[in-house]
Amino acid sequence: MRTLAKAVAGAGLAICAILWGLFALGGWITRLLGWPAAVSPPLGVRLLGGAAALAGVALVLWLLRYRRPAVMIVSTHFTFVRMLTGRRGTARPEPLVVRGPQRYVRHPLYLGATAVFLGWALVTGDPGSMLGAVLVLLWLRLVQIPFEERELRDLFGEAYVRYAREVPMLIPRWRARWRCHGTADNPRPIPYGAWPAASGMGEHRAAGGDPARRTPCRPSGCPRRRF
Numbered sequence: 001m002r003t004l005a006k007a008v009a010g011a012g013l014a015i016c017a018i019l020w021g022l023f024a025l026g027g028w029i030t031r032l033l034g035w036p037a038a039v040s041p042p043l044g045v046r047l048l049g050g051a052a053a054l055a056g057v058a059l060v061l062w063l064l065r066y067r068r069p070a071v072m073i074v075s076t077h078f079t080f081v082r083m084l085t086g087r088r089g090t091a092r093p094e095p096l097v098v099r100g101p102q103r104y105v106r107h108p109l110y111l112g113a114t115a116v117f118l119g120w121a122l123v124t125g126d127p128g129s130m131l132g133a134v135l136v137l138l139w140l141r142l143v144q145i146p147f148e149e150r151e152l153r154d155l156f157g158e159a160y161v162r163y164a165r166e167v168p169m170l171i172p173r174w175r176a177r178w179r180c181h182g183t184a185d186n187p188r189p190i191p192y193g194a195w196p197a198a199s200g201m202g203e204h205r206a207a208g209g210d211p212a213r214r215t216p217c218r219p220s221g222c223p224r225r226r227f
Helices: 002-032 043-064 069-085 108-124 127-156 158-166 192-197
Strands: none
Touching: 002 069, 002 127, 043 108, 069 127, 108 127, 127 158
16 A cells, blocks of 8 residues: 555656646747637537547546556556666566557557647637647657657567557557457457467467467457457
């Protein structure tokens, strides 16, 4: 419990400081440029922003079906510790999850959060919030995600490289998703720890491990509840 409380406090402070700093910077830049404090977007833009914010919330809730919030917080804490101190060898307390929305994008939490920030900025018509949301996206794309990707490659090796090759970082692609792997009667996404022993991405392994009975993994063969 003490470790979890420390991780919650550390990760919470770091996240709040980064978000506050980026949104404050966005507000300062808009004032420096003489932009209006608020604008009145058309109804269509507001509706689009609201839909984006709701989609972002739904994406995060979907992710929470497959990753426990407490474990995510501890992982985030360790990531910030390594970013700030350069300390090596602080492993994440969870395996790589490749189910749910992480079958379609590698960082659904960041995609959902960015959608919420941008959507809310469009609804409110606040130029400072809009620029702040863009700065958050740039921070994630240029700083946070590249560091985490290096960390994940160090921790999980070639298996993560294959996963990254198959699944896009933030923007989902048509037909781009992590393929299932299991028996012909019960296909399932392959557990991350079993990846090195797998005989090939996108194949079902028949019961008993008979290579002759392997069949291609069809998207329709993956159970919907796993998505």
